[in-house]
Amino acid sequence: DGGITQSPKYLFRKEGQNVTLSCEQNLNHDAMYWYRQDPGQGLRLIYYSQIVNDFQKGDIAEGYSVSREKKESFPLTVTSAQKNPTAFYLCASRFGEGEQFFGPGTRLTVL
Amino acid sequence: GEDVEQSLFLSVREGDSSVINCTYTDSSSTYLYWYKQEPGAGLQLLTYIFSNMDMKQDQRLTVLLNKKDKHLSLRIADTQTGDSAIYFCAEGGLGGSQGNLIFGKGTKLSVKP
Numbered sequence: 001d002g003g004i005t006q007s008p009k010y011l012f013r014k015e016g017q018n019v020t021l022s023c024e025q026n027l028n029h030d031a032m033y034w035y036r037q038d039p040g041q042g043l044r045l046i047y048y049s050q051i052v053n054d055f056q057k058g059d060i061a062e063g064y065s066v067s068r069e070k071k072e073s074f075p076l077t078v079t080s081a082q083k084n085p086t087a088f089y090l091c092a093s094r095f096g097e098g099e100q101f102f103g104p105g106t107r108l109t110v111l
Numbered sequence: 112g113e114d115v116e117q118s119l120f121l122s123v124r125e126g127d128s129s130v131i132n133c134t135y136t137d138s139s140s141t142y143l144y145w146y147k148q149e150p151g152a153g154l155q156l157l158t159y160i161f162s163n164m165d166m167k168q169d170q171r172l173t174v175l176l177n178k179k180d181k182h183l184s185l186r187i188a189d190t191q192t193g194d195s196a197i198y199f200c201a202e203g204g205l206g207g208s209q210g211n212l213i214f215g216k217g218t219k220l221s222v223k224p
Binding site for chain 1: 119141142144146151152153154155156159199201203211212214215216217
């Protein structure tokens with residue numbers, strides 16, 4: 001089955017820790033995206049990558065980092081510099097001008 | 112910059128029609144999309160419309176596009192309790208944001224039995 005997966009589904013972090021959220025796709029899509037979703041805020045773009053070994057900051061990149069070493073994978077690290085990281089994180093991928101396909105999301109909670 | 116606006120809430124009775132409205136600013140968008148998000152899940156594409164179309168119908172879903180007013184609507188006929196979710200409008204294409212999709216904040220549809 002082709003699709004996009006995110007892990008873990010739930011993640012708990014202590015203050016001051018870095019955590020990495022996984023996103024993998026086997027759709028052969030070039031573009032991948034990370035969004036943050038807060039209640040009533042809709043989706044806010046954190047980082048995106050149009051091609052392997054290249055990525056761009058979105059609207060709210062501060063406190064986050066990404067890498068794109070493989071076409072299939074686009075992990076997101078939430079660093080200790082992110083002051084309010086508790087949120088629902090969504091990964092997506094896209095082929096050309098087509099629709100974005102979304103993963104099931106990771107809910108991150110800071111304890 | 113590009114922007115997409117939606118009302119945040121809509122409440123209907125089971126069996127009625129629901130109409131969710133959206134306005135956008137980027138006239139160069141190639142496609143306009145409607146996504147559905149159920150609680151705790153990712154977004155699923157419901158339907159989309161190419162920018163040179165006025166209407167698209169897909170079973171219970173009807174999408175209307177008024178390109179002059181940059182207004183998009185999604186009509187759900189015979190709304191069921193399973194339609195309760197958040198609905199996102201999005202615009203996209205090579206015209207804006209390096210081809211990234213721009214999403215509205217989502218309309219939460221509540222269906223009362």
